[in-house]
Amino acid sequence: MGSPSGGMGEVAGYRVADYLLRHVRRLREAEPGPGALWDAFVAHATDPDDLRRLADAAEARGLHQSAAQLKEAVASAG
Known part of the structure:
Protein backbone atom coordinates (compact mmCIF):
# COMPACT_ATOMS: atom_id res chain seq x y z
CA MET A 1 0.00 0.00 0.00
CA GLY A 2 1.41 3.39 -0.91
CA SER A 3 1.83 6.31 1.42
CA PRO A 4 -0.90 8.97 1.58
CA SER A 5 1.56 11.54 0.25
CA GLY A 6 2.31 9.52 -2.89
CA GLY A 7 5.86 10.59 -3.48
CA MET A 8 7.69 9.96 -6.74
CA GLY A 9 7.34 6.29 -7.71
CA GLU A 10 4.84 5.57 -4.93
CA VAL A 11 1.16 4.77 -5.17
CA ALA A 12 -1.01 7.53 -3.71
CA GLY A 13 -3.94 5.67 -2.23
CA TYR A 14 -4.86 2.06 -1.69
CA ARG A 15 -4.79 -1.15 -3.68
CA VAL A 16 -8.04 -2.93 -4.35
CA ALA A 17 -8.36 -6.33 -2.68
CA ASP A 18 -8.31 -9.22 -5.15
CA TYR A 19 -11.71 -10.54 -4.08
CA LEU A 20 -13.31 -7.13 -4.55
CA LEU A 21 -11.73 -6.70 -7.97
CA ARG A 22 -12.99 -10.13 -9.09
CA HIS A 23 -16.49 -9.32 -7.81
CA VAL A 24 -16.62 -6.01 -9.70
CA ARG A 25 -15.29 -7.63 -12.88
CA ARG A 26 -18.06 -10.24 -12.75
CA LEU A 27 -20.66 -7.49 -12.35
CA ARG A 28 -19.22 -5.40 -15.17
CA GLU A 29 -18.88 -8.32 -17.59
CA ALA A 30 -22.66 -8.70 -17.58
CA GLU A 31 -23.24 -5.05 -18.52
CA PRO A 32 -23.53 -4.42 -22.25
Whole structure:
Protein backbone atom coordinates (compact mmCIF):
# COMPACT_ATOMS: atom_id res chain seq x y z
CA MET A 1 0.00 0.00 0.00
CA GLY A 2 1.41 3.39 -0.91
CA SER A 3 1.83 6.31 1.42
CA PRO A 4 -0.90 8.97 1.58
CA SER A 5 1.56 11.54 0.25
CA GLY A 6 2.31 9.52 -2.89
CA GLY A 7 5.86 10.59 -3.48
CA MET A 8 7.69 9.96 -6.74
CA GLY A 9 7.34 6.29 -7.71
CA GLU A 10 4.84 5.57 -4.93
CA VAL A 11 1.16 4.77 -5.17
CA ALA A 12 -1.01 7.53 -3.71
CA GLY A 13 -3.94 5.67 -2.23
CA TYR A 14 -4.86 2.06 -1.69
CA ARG A 15 -4.79 -1.15 -3.68
CA VAL A 16 -8.04 -2.93 -4.35
CA ALA A 17 -8.36 -6.33 -2.68
CA ASP A 18 -8.31 -9.22 -5.15
CA TYR A 19 -11.71 -10.54 -4.08
CA LEU A 20 -13.31 -7.13 -4.55
CA LEU A 21 -11.73 -6.70 -7.97
CA ARG A 22 -12.99 -10.13 -9.09
CA HIS A 23 -16.49 -9.32 -7.81
CA VAL A 24 -16.62 -6.01 -9.70
CA ARG A 25 -15.29 -7.63 -12.88
CA ARG A 26 -18.06 -10.24 -12.75
CA LEU A 27 -20.66 -7.49 -12.35
CA ARG A 28 -19.22 -5.40 -15.17
CA GLU A 29 -18.88 -8.32 -17.59
CA ALA A 30 -22.66 -8.70 -17.58
CA GLU A 31 -23.24 -5.05 -18.52
CA PRO A 32 -23.53 -4.42 -22.25
CA GLY A 33 -21.93 -0.97 -22.23
CA PRO A 34 -23.35 2.07 -24.00
CA GLY A 35 -24.83 1.75 -27.48
CA ALA A 36 -22.33 4.29 -28.80
CA LEU A 37 -19.50 1.91 -27.89
CA TRP A 38 -20.98 -0.90 -30.00
CA ASP A 39 -21.72 1.55 -32.83
CA ALA A 40 -18.04 2.54 -32.76
CA PHE A 41 -16.97 -1.11 -32.87
CA VAL A 42 -19.19 -1.69 -35.91
CA ALA A 43 -17.93 1.46 -37.63
CA HIS A 44 -14.20 1.13 -36.95
CA ALA A 45 -13.15 -2.47 -36.26
CA THR A 46 -11.54 -4.08 -39.29
CA ASP A 47 -9.53 -7.08 -38.12
CA PRO A 48 -11.53 -10.27 -38.78
CA ASP A 49 -10.44 -11.88 -35.48
CA ASP A 50 -11.43 -8.77 -33.53
CA LEU A 51 -14.73 -8.59 -35.37
CA ARG A 52 -15.46 -12.23 -34.50
CA ARG A 53 -14.69 -11.67 -30.82
CA LEU A 54 -16.80 -8.51 -30.77
CA ALA A 55 -19.69 -10.29 -32.47
CA ASP A 56 -19.52 -13.06 -29.86
CA ALA A 57 -19.37 -10.50 -27.05
CA ALA A 58 -22.35 -8.60 -28.45
CA GLU A 59 -24.33 -11.82 -28.79
CA ALA A 60 -23.50 -12.85 -25.21
CA ARG A 61 -24.81 -9.49 -24.00
CA GLY A 62 -28.05 -9.79 -25.96
CA LEU A 63 -27.10 -7.07 -28.44
CA HIS A 64 -28.40 -8.95 -31.44
CA GLN A 65 -28.40 -6.03 -33.89
CA SER A 66 -24.77 -5.17 -33.14
CA ALA A 67 -23.85 -8.86 -33.30
CA ALA A 68 -25.48 -9.17 -36.73
CA GLN A 69 -23.68 -6.07 -38.02
CA LEU A 70 -20.35 -7.34 -36.72
CA LYS A 71 -20.95 -10.76 -38.29
CA GLU A 72 -21.67 -9.05 -41.61
CA ALA A 73 -18.38 -7.17 -41.25
CA VAL A 74 -16.60 -10.50 -40.59
CA ALA A 75 -18.06 -11.90 -43.81
CA SER A 76 -17.03 -8.81 -45.75
CA ALA A 77 -13.51 -8.87 -44.31
CA GLY A 78 -13.05 -12.49 -45.39
